Amino acid sequence: ADMTPVDPTRLVDAFEATNGKFEGYRRSGAKGICAMGEFIGSADGRALSSASAFSGQAVPVIVRYSVGGANPKATDNTRGQRNMALQFNLPGGEVWQMGNISSPVFGASTPAQMLGRVESLRPDPATKAADPAKVKAFADANPEVLLQGRYFASQPVPASFTTLNYWGVHAFAFVNAKGDRQFGKWVFEPVGGVMGLSDDEAKAKGPSFLFDDLRQRVRDGQVAFNFNLELAQAGDRLDSATVPLPEGRRKVTLGTLRLTSVSPDAGGACLDLTFNPTALPKGVEPSADPMLAARAAPYAVSLGRRLGEGSKQQ
Numbered sequence: 001a002d003m004t005p006v007d008p009t010r011l012v013d014a015f016e017a018t019n020g021k022f023e024g025y026r027r028s029g030a031k032g033i034c035a036m037g038e039f040i041g042s043a044d045g046r047a048l049s050s051a052s053a054f055s056g057q058a059v060p061v062i063v064r065y066s067v068g069g070a071n072p073k074a075t076d077n078t079r080g081q082r083n084m085a086l087q088f089n090l091p092g093g094e095v096w097q098m099g100n101i102s103s104p105v106f107g108a109s110t111p112a113q114m115l116g117r118v119e120s121l122r123p124d125p126a127t128k129a130a131d132p133a134k135v136k137a138f139a140d141a142n143p144e145v146l147l148q149g150r151y152f153a154s155q156p157v158p159a160s161f162t163t164l165n166y167w168g169v170h171a172f173a174f175v176n177a178k179g180d181r182q183f184g185k186w187v188f189e190p191v192g193g194v195m196g197l198s199d200d201e202a203k204a205k206g207p208s209f210l211f212d213d214l215r216q217r218v219r220d221g222q223v224a225f226n227f228n229l230e231l232a233q234a235g236d237r238l239d240s241a242t243v244p245l246p247e248g249r250r251k252v253t254l255g256t257l258r259l260t261s262v263s264p265d266a267g268g269a270c271l272d273l274t275f276n277p278t279a280l281p282k283g284v285e286p287s288a289d290p291m292l293a294a295r296a297a298p299y300a301v302s303l304g305r306r307l308g309e310g311s312k313q314q
């Protein structure tokens with residue numbers, strides 16, 4: 001793998017050149033909505049990690065759902081990526097941030113590969129479309145960049161932001177009070193189950209139906225996710241966002257996240273926040289995945305740009 005580090009401003013510039021620049025909005029996951037929730041950790045969570053998130057006391061959580069991409073006006077009755085970003089507000093001012101996605105794998109395994117992929121998709125100014133030969137050449141040399149798109153193509157349009165699994169994609173270490181370290185990959189699974197729409201049902205929905213749907217479901221008090229951890233075994237790959245753990249690994253429930261309200265103006269507490277997945281609590285540690293380490297800086301660059309432009313949400 002090409003482990004060359006990449007300047008974070010180059011990554012954000014490449015996003016803007018390929019996906020468009022929408023002033024005031026996140027350069028990725030632009031179309032979104034902010035909610036509040038509450039997390040209650042389980043005994044299994046406490047056994048694996050000393051993080052105060054698992055104490056069993058209710059912890060307030062900022063939740064942001066979004067549609068993949070840079071366009072804040074993207075339609076959401078189509079297939080593709082949805083996101084669930086979280087900030088656990090822990091006792092003593094500690095925070096735990098994460099940005100989870102609706103696929104078990106990401107679209108690149110290193111920042112250099114990410115940059116190459118995004119650059120290969122850059123529209124030609126004359127045709128306003130990507131050059132298919134360039135796209136193909138890069139994907140042929142980097143076949144793992146196609147895995148995520150293939151997953152989305154295999155899945156229906158989600159019925160709701162709240163009827164999808166959201167994966168953390170990276171491995172993390174859970175460290176308990178005795179100092180035992182257990183690596184795993186997490187997935188938030190909706191308590192009410194995964195649900196998709198037929199293509200006809202999806203077409204009949206409006207282009208922003210996910211937003212009204214979320215408000216309705218949270219008003220009805222229906223939205224909850226189990227925070228599940230798949231436990232890695234010796235020899236499992238822990239450094240790749242494009243390689244899931246092998247099938248059948250033991251899965252434990254670390255606790256349950258319940259949504260309590262949706263921000264009336266969609267932006268709410270999420271507007272001036274970025275979700276940096278390396279902002280971890282004591283008791284949870286990063287793996288050596290180069291994609292995990294590569295996220296904090298471009299997120300800060302994107303935050304800086306949108307704050308400078310005047311942050312917007314819908």
Ligand code: HEM
Pocket residue numbers: 011012015025026027028029032064065066083084085099100101106110111114167168169241273274275291292294295298299300302303306
């Ligand atoms: C080097 C690789 C990556 C780059 C350059 C990148 C870039 C970005 C940027 C610029 C944002 C907007 C940040 C903001 O303005 O607050 C963002 C958001 C996001 N990214 Fe990434 N990303 C990378 C890797 C990943 C990976 C591996 C995942 C997989 C879980 C991911 C999931 C998300 C999610 C869920 C959001 C939306 C967070 C929110 O609601 O604020 N990203 N990304």
